[in-house]
Amino acid sequence: MSTLSTVARKSDGAFPFASELTAVASIAALGVLGYLLFPDDLAFLTRLIGITLLVLSLDLVTGYCGIATLGHAALFGVSTYAVGNACLGGLRDPVALLGVGIVAGAIMGIVSGALITRFRGLPQLVISIALGQLVAALANKLSSVTGGSDGLSGITPTPVLGLFHFDMYSRTAFVFSLVVLGIVFVLLLRFVRSPFGLLCQGIRDDDLRAQMIGAVIYPRLIIMYAVSGAVAGVGGALNAMTAGVVGLDSVSFERSAEVLVMLVLGGAGNLWGALFGGIIFQIFEHIVSATNPFHWMTLVGLLLIGIVLFVPRGISHGVAVLWSKVVTRGGQA
Amino acid sequence: MQTIFSIGLDGLSYGMVLFIISIGLSIMMGLMRVVNLAHGAFAMIGGYLASYALRDLGAGYAVAIAIAVVGTIIIAMPLEVLLYRRIYRKSDPLIQVLLTIGITFVIIGLSNFIFGPTLKPIPLPGELSGPLDIGFRMIPTHRVFVIVCGLITALALWLLIDKTEFGIRLRASVDNSDMADSLGIRTEWIYAATFALAVGLGAFGGVVGAELLPIEPFYALRYMVTFLVVVSVGGAGSIAGALAASLLLGLADTTGKYLAPEYGEFFFYLAVIFIAFLFPRGLFGRAH
Numbered sequence: 001m002s003t004l005s006t007v008a009r010k011s012d013g014a015f016p017f018a019s020e021l022t023a024v025a026s027i028a029a030l031g032v033l034g035y036l037l038f039p040d041d042l043a044f045l046t047r048l049i050g051i052t053l054l055v056l057s058l059d060l061v062t063g064y065c066g067i068a069t070l071g072h073a074a075l076f077g078v079s080t081y082a083v084g085n086a087c088l089g090g091l092r093d094p095v096a097l098l099g100v101g102i103v104a105g106a107i108m109g110i111v112s113g114a115l116i117t118r119f120r121g122l123p124q125l126v127i128s129i130a131l132g133q134l135v136a137a138l139a140n141k142l143s144s145v146t147g148g149s150d151g152l153s154g155i156t157p158t159p160v161l162g163l164f165h166f167d168m169y170s171r172t173a174f175v176f177s178l179v180v181l182g183i184v185f186v187l188l189l190r191f192v193r194s195p196f197g198l199l200c201q202g203i204r205d206d207d208l209r210a211q212m213i214g215a216v217i218y219p220r221l222i223i224m225y226a227v228s229g230a231v232a233g234v235g236g237a238l239n240a241m242t243a244g245v246v247g248l249d250s251v252s253f254e255r256s257a258e259v260l261v262m263l264v265l266g267g268a269g270n271l272w273g274a275l276f277g278g279i280i281f282q283i284f285e286h287i288v289s290a291t292n293p294f295h296w297m298t299l300v301g302l303l304l305i306g307i308v309l310f311v312p313r314g315i316s317h318g319v320a321v322l323w324s325k326v327v328t329r330g331g332q333a
Numbered sequence: 334m335q336t337i338f339s340i341g342l343d344g345l346s347y348g349m350v351l352f353i354i355s356i357g358l359s360i361m362m363g364l365m366r367v368v369n370l371a372h373g374a375f376a377m378i379g380g381y382l383a384s385y386a387l388r389d390l391g392a393g394y395a396v397a398i399a400i401a402v403v404g405t406i407i408i409a410m411p412l413e414v415l416l417y418r419r420i421y422r423k424s425d426p427l428i429q430v431l432l433t434i435g436i437t438f439v440i441i442g443l444s445n446f447i448f449g450p451t452l453k454p455i456p457l458p459g460e461l462s463g464p465l466d467i468g469f470r471m472i473p474t475h476r477v478f479v480i481v482c483g484l485i486t487a488l489a490l491w492l493l494i495d496k497t498e499f500g501i502r503l504r505a506s507v508d509n510s511d512m513a514d515s516l517g518i519r520t521e522w523i524y525a526a527t528f529a530l531a532v533g534l535g536a537f538g539g540v541v542g543a544e545l546l547p548i549e550p551f552y553a554l555r556y557m558v559t560f561l562v563v564v565s566v567g568g569a570g571s572i573a574g575a576l577a578a579s580l581l582l583g584l585a586d587t588t589g590k591y592l593a594p595e596y597g598e599f600f601f602y603l604a605v606i607f608i609a610f611l612f613p614r615g616l617f618g619r620a621h
Binding site: 068 | 362368416419420425426427428430431432434435436437438439440441442443445446554558561562564565566569595596598599601602603605606609610613614615
């Protein structure tokens with residue numbers, strides 16, 4: 001990943017690491033804001049970060065490669081189970097467990113990529129669903145590995161770097177997850193602007209033309225899927241470590257559908273869109289389901305319909321349009 | 334032998350239920366190119382209306398089916414005018430997914446609020462609930478009823494689409510919507526009528542199949558995937574394809590559940606992946 005990013009185009013701004021620094025500053029600011037808004041609910045914010053990583057991972061394949069998938073929770077779920085088992089098996093160092101999650105997610109990514117990217121359109125969507133459901137059925141069946149419907153519990157990683165204990169208020173878990181999110185986000189910002197990332201966007205826009213200039217599509221999409229799986233694996237590892245339990249919900253169809261909704265809400269094909277889509281949707285869901293458990297599903301549904309009617313290309317695009325309007329008006333005045 | 338017979342009968346009737354519900358979705362996806370994830374929600378509304386008509390209004394079974402179909406169409410048509418029309422044919426599939434999942438969530442939330450989270454039974458009339466003697470063994474009458482319903486639906490749809498004026502216009506709009514429009518076919522009306530037909534079939538299937546797919550608020554999400562899979566395997570817009578896919582997958586699922594129940598839907602989705610590799614455009618799909 002890093003070797004590719006050294007040759008990346010430095011297009012935006014005169015300052016060499018402007019976008020990376022903006023990203024780090026934004027994520028730190030979001031973390032502080034989250035801490036101030038939900039000081040008693042850091043466990044929720046920690047979970048939010050794990051799922052947001054899954055949204056970023058989905059953006060890599062759906063937003064940057066144009067692959068429609070409703071089975072992305074499989075990548076997440078497989079790595080949560082791998083991390084859970086590794087931790088119960090004695091490997092309890094958080095950083096090593098992140099590594100386990102990354103490897104498991106990447107392997108699952110290669111498997112799903114090899115199957116899903118062979119198709120286009122509706123069959124692709126259906127194959128992705130079928131794959132997700134296969135993994136969910138296996139997770140339920142192989143209870144010696146996954147604990148079946150009871151799940152795995154008692155996942156207690158050792159202190160981070162041997163210094164910071166995971167406390168019951170989730171402070172360590174929150175900060176650890178936030179730092180990991182920041183690192184992954186910056187790496188991904190570079191990755192999608194690398195020649196490889198640009199080629200993937202070319203394949204998304206016009207795969208025939210990409211073939212004409214000599215790109216071999218299928219292996220590239222599989223590599224992208226592996227990277228996406230690694231990112232999902234980071235999210236899954238964080239989720240398993242910080243929650244301490246792994247359940248069937250991490251491979252469920254609802255999880256896949258929800259992250260796709262978050263991605264489209266924020267704006268596919270834009271990492272910032274994925275980041276904010278994930279955060280906004282989950283906070284909205286958290287508040288609404290806590291204040292009005294009867295109507296939260298109705299309200300989430302209405303939110304989705306409203307998004308399609310008013311900002312069909314996602315919040316990030318809507319904000320960009322609004323911003324450019326403000327800027328041009330300011331320039332004229 | 335007994336097991337094979339039971340599997341065959343249950344698989345056939347389950348497949349027929351899948352067919353009745355999925356064919357509406359298949360026609361919609363063939364004509365309007367809308368991935369309508371809310372189709373299961375419409376089937377669920379049909380089930381709720383029928384249950385309400387039977388248990389609270391005291392209507393007969395046939396009347397309840399009619400109320401369910403007409404009521405669901407009345408509920409769904411405003412959605413067609415206000416929302417679905419925007420996403421016909423040319424829209425980005427991700428937008429379609431977002432909008433129709435939104436509609437599904439709203440319908441689930443509202444039905445949970447109005448009817449409560451419990452299972453809603455649809456009591457069968459006496460003549461359908463007992464066993465039927467077919468000479469060498471007894472079989473549940475309801476299964477036979479479902480199979481007959483499926484066959485009648487397939488036949489009626491074939492007649493409608495292949496033999497009537499409406500069918501000709503519909504097929505013209507499927508093949509080339511712009512040209513059909515220029516030739517004076519009111520494609521907007523065709524779309525609306527097709528939408529009503531699709532929703533009505535969904536509601537009918539929801540009521541008839543309630544014994545096999547019980548009506549509860551999460552029906553819409555739980556079986557939506559199954560319907561979408563059937564349409565994709567059969568090839569969008571094809572009656573024969575949907576019938577073949579429904580029966581094949583119904584049989585695969587029932588066999589899996591009889592012989593290895595602990596694997597859940599594993600065999601169903603394994604069959605899906607196999608078929609998709611053998612027939613990437615669906616069993617009877619056409620290249621677009």
